[in-house]
Amino acid sequence: MYIKRILLAIALIGLIAGGIFAYMVYGTFFNPNTNFNNKEAFVYIPSSASFEEVTQLLEPLLLDLDAFASAAERKGYAQNVKGGKYRITRGMNNNEIINSLRSSNIPVKVSFNNQERVEDLAGRIAEQIEADSxxxxxxxxxxxxxKSNGFNMENQLSLYIPNSYEFFWNTNAEDFRNRMLKEYKRFWNEDRIAKSKALGMEPNEVVALASIVHKETAKVEERPKVAGLYLNRIKSxxxxxxDPTVIYSIKKETGNFDTIIKRVLYKxxxxxSPYNTYKYPGVPPGPITMPDISAVDAVLNPEKHNYYYMVANVENFGYHMFAEDMAQHNRNKVQYIRWINAQKINR
Structure with a gap:
């Protein structure tokens, strides 16, 4: 009888201890453990981050960091940290948080345009993914x-087609570049390549000319006309x-791309510079900026006309006045010279 009581007592103690243990385990894994009022929060985990660094990133977001650490150890996450961008929603428990950090790397949208140099592009991309400039x-x-992909130091900016793309935040520099090469090849499909060949130009030459068109006019609807003008010049x-190529040559020679030049002087x-199209024929050796897709397509689909000259239209800012011959151009230019002198723009 006495032994039975002892056994029952041991069993009861075991049940109580098991219950306490189960409760503690349940609490560790399944009690809500977020400490923010917004609907969701995001954490960016570097590719080389240790578990200790992850806990430092998570500390402001969690009610009980020790409980999270304990759950992470038991689920094996502490030894298998993965870089990326992760979402934590309000009210998540440790089990859900760890599952998210394990397998729910969220893509980020990477956008870029209008960069004049790859140095500028590197800085722009570094603001959006883990890789530094x-x-x-x-x-x-x-x-x-x-070299292996048909580019050089002068035309390398042609590789990067301005747009918005999805990347994982922890993308490294080589993977970003390689993805851009795939996007370049996708952009230059059979139709665009056929149109490029019809113009007697390589894709990189088209981009170089498109960069001039892009700089000449911000009006997308005017770009096919401007492209047609430059193609008329090339054919003849x-x-x-x-002028934009001259401005670029000045920036490149001085190394100061922050220079603002509103007026090109005769000197x-x-x-x-090989970018000076007042001295050297054809398109420059590379783009003078990253042209919009609309500028590239304007060169590939130019407006057919007999214009060879243009000047800014001061009565309709942003647009140009076009001329077929020098006499007409000189008449159009009078109003521009008068306006620019009135503005006292000397540089």
Missing amino acids: ASLLKAFKDTEFL GMLLQA DLESE
Whole structure:
């Protein structure tokens, strides 16, 4: 009888201990453990992060960091941290948080346009993914990669088609660059390549000309007309004589791309830079900016006309006045010269 009582007592103690243990385990895994009022919060975990670094990132978001750490150890997450962007929603328990951190890396939208140099592009991309600007620039300027894919240091900006793309936040520099190469090949489909060949130009030459068109006019609807003008010049053997290329050559020679030049002077036209289209025929050796897709397609689908000259229309800002011959152009230019002098724009 006495032994039975002892056994019952032991069993009861075991049940109580088991209950307490189960309760503690349940609490560790399944009690809500968030400490923010918004509907959701995001955590960015670097690719090389340790579990300790993850807990530091999570600390402001959790009620009980120790409970999370205990659950993470038991589920094996502490030894298998993965970089990326992760969402934690209000009211999540540790089990749900850990499952999210394990398998729910959220893509981020990466956007870029209007960059004048790969250095600018690297800085822009570094603001949106984990890779820093130094590693991105190194990947961009990899001469072996450029050569093997038909690019060089002058035209490498042509590789990057401005748009919005989805990437995982923890994408490294080489993977970003390689993805952009795939997007470039996708962009230059059979139709665009056929149109490029019909113009007697390579895709990179089209992009170089499109960059001039892009700089000449911000009006998308005017770009096919401007593209047609420059193509008329190329076909007739004229120099492009595009002011934006002269401005770019000045920036490139000085190394100061923050320079603002509103007026090209006659002395600027003497630059020996290969980007100076007042001296050197054809398109420049590379783009002077990253052209919009609309500018590229404007070159591939130019407006057919007989215009060879244009000047800014000061009565309709943003647009141009076009002319078929120099006499008409000189008449159009009078109003522009009068206006720019009145504004006292000397540079």
